[in-house]
Amino acid sequence: MHTSTALLVADLTGVAVFAASGASAGVAKRLDLFGVVFVGIVAALGGGIFRDLVIDKAPPLAFADWRYPATAALAAAAVFWLHPHFSRLRTTVLVLDAAGLGLFTVTGTTAALVAGVPAVGACLIGMLTGIGGGLGRDLLTGEIPAVLRREIYAVAALAGAVTVAGSARLGGDGPLALVAGALLVFGVRLVALRRRWSAPVATDRPLRQRTPTG
Amino acid sequence: MHTSTALLVADLTGVAVFAASGASAGVAKRLDLFGVVFVGIVAALGGGIFRDLVIDKAPPLAFADWRYPATAALAAAAVFWLHPHFSRLRTTVLVLDAAGLGLFTVTGTTAALVAGVPAVGACLIGMLTGIGGGLGRDLLTGEIPAVLRREIYAVAALAGAVTVAGSARLGGDGPLALVAGALLVFGVRLVALRRRWSAPVATDRPLRQRTPTG
Amino acid sequence: MHTSTALLVADLTGVAVFAASGASAGVAKRLDLFGVVFVGIVAALGGGIFRDLVIDKAPPLAFADWRYPATAALAAAAVFWLHPHFSRLRTTVLVLDAAGLGLFTVTGTTAALVAGVPAVGACLIGMLTGIGGGLGRDLLTGEIPAVLRREIYAVAALAGAVTVAGSARLGGDGPLALVAGALLVFGVRLVALRRRWSAPVATDRPLRQRTPTG
Numbered sequence A, B, C: 001m002h003t004s005t006a007l008l009v010a011d012l013t014g015v016a017v018f019a020a021s022g023a024s025a026g027v028a029k030r031l032d033l034f035g036v037v038f039v040g041i042v043a044a045l046g047g048g049i050f051r052d053l054v055i056d057k058a059p060p061l062a063f064a065d066w067r068y069p070a071t072a073a074l075a076a077a078a079v080f081w082l083h084p085h086f087s088r089l090r091t092t093v094l095v096l097d098a099a100g101l102g103l104f105t106v107t108g109t110t111a112a113l114v115a116g117v118p119a120v121g122a123c124l125i126g127m128l129t130g131i132g133g134g135l136g137r138d139l140l141t142g143e144i145p146a147v148l149r150r151e152i153y154a155v156a157a158l159a160g161a162v163t164v165a166g167s168a169r170l171g172g173d174g175p176l177a178l179v180a181g182a183l184l185v186f187g188v189r190l191v192a193l194r195r196r197w198s199a200p201v202a203t204d205r206p207l208r209q210r211t212p213t214g
Helices: A003-028 A033-054 A067-114 A119-140 A151-169 A174-196 B003-028 B033-054 B067-114 B119-140 B151-169 B174-196 C003-028 C033-054 C067-114 C119-140 C151-169 C174-196
Strands: none
Touching: A003 A033, A003 A067, A003 A119, A033 A067, A033 A119, A033 B033, A033 B151, A033 C033, A067 A119, A067 A151, A067 A174, A067 B119, A119 A151, A119 B119, A119 C067, A119 C119, A151 A174, A151 C033, B003 B033, B003 B067, B003 B119, B033 B067, B033 B119, B033 C033, B033 C151, B067 B119, B067 B151, B067 B174, B067 C119, B119 B151, B119 C119, B151 B174, C003 C033, C003 C067, C003 C119, C033 C067, C033 C119, C067 C119, C067 C151, C067 C174, C119 C151, C151 C174
16 A cells, blocks of 8 residues: 555545534434535534634635545444444544544644644644544534533644644655654543543533623 | 526525525524624625635635625624514525525535535535525524434435436436426425424424533 | 834733633633633734735735644633633733724735725625624634624724725825724723623523524
């Protein structure tokens, strides 16, 4: 398998996993098939569309390569029909989601650096590529974005982005830094997940009842 | 009347209808005049702004041609002042909305194809041009987007987009395919509306009460 | 101090003030440190990112110049740690916010005019540059945007944008029109704030309870 094929497979795996997370949120809101697929597509492709808009890559990859929306739609539809079987797979999904976050973050950071964005901006774009789809998913389903309430999620992405951008700054080896950055995100997320398994999120419920601040 | 004039009139009619739908949502939320006009403008122009961003047309038509925001603002203001009279016009508005959806979808798909976007991506962009304004309207007014819960709305748009892109792929006649695609969207929507008149949407209320999945 | 330095200082002051407003909203929603900083960054830089996307300036200034995100992050973190002391500063923050709105509106309008956007579109882009960050802040924190319910906020921005675009149309003196436009926004906001101090917003609560309009 060539490197580019391996990258494409990895990328589409990330798309499928994020689509599944979006579809799960849609199922929980009792959306119909189309709604579930739509939220899945936004979750899978939203971060990449934002990345391509800010680095002026037109059209965004999500519209230029049919395999991206097709993978997202299939994964979301699979969740719609099979979700009763998915409760057992919850851990698997969380682990894959951590892998997807790492992958999207490092490819987003790299794309921004290649497009000539300075290091700090490239880190932000990389982080937003990783978390953007989940943001869109939560906005569509009427939730305050989960990433805003789970410190370790976006911070893990930022750490991976900084690894990639820092290495590029120091003239470091590209592929190696990508792998290191993605593994860092992945590892931090796994540790965070393991720790949270016993940590109740006590502030979840009252958030919506508070008075607007404006 | 020249073809281009006819297209402009049709386009601005779609803008006015979508602005009216946005303004109605704003009135229902008891927004003030400016809020109503703002939601109307987003509903009317949001889909087109997204389309122009992803195909890298700068500035978007909504900012390049003053007749677009002017039409949207006037239509929204008219709803603000006249809405007590509008309950009788509800059917008219729904029919016009179906026409606007068809029009925006086919012009969005065509614009994407002309900009060199491949067929699948162009269909997605066309569909998003049609439904994007309504998405923005619902996000601004704090609702889970209606399009996510009405299967036939976005699927109708997608069918029209596929008609246009498929015909272009086969070297079909441009204007004819546009008309066919728009009529298809329009017809599917009318059938869907007629069927829903007796179909209560039973799942509307409990959606907001569910626990976040995130 | 050179003019460009003065402009940069003024711009970063606006960024800091808007970041503080976003961070305050995040604190009120009991977000964690990262969530507060993220909402602060969106509130501070969201309007400018939208402006740069529609005038096709890539990458947006928020990603091209590290001082923008750094200022926003520092200001938001300061609010997170110091907010118990901030209730006394509320008036100061509102006054600075009015100054930031004026500044962002006139620089947004000018950037659009320089990019070749016609006058009406440039006014809309300028207004959206001023109010866009607050819109993003409210969407992220699950509120119907405050700007939709405070008529004088966006209208003040629009008045400033019209001043700048109108003056440019008439061949007026650039810097002078910028100052006049910013002062107009600032003044209108101060008057509006003073008047509202005794005007209860009675419709605040029931908004969320209404039935979806769709």
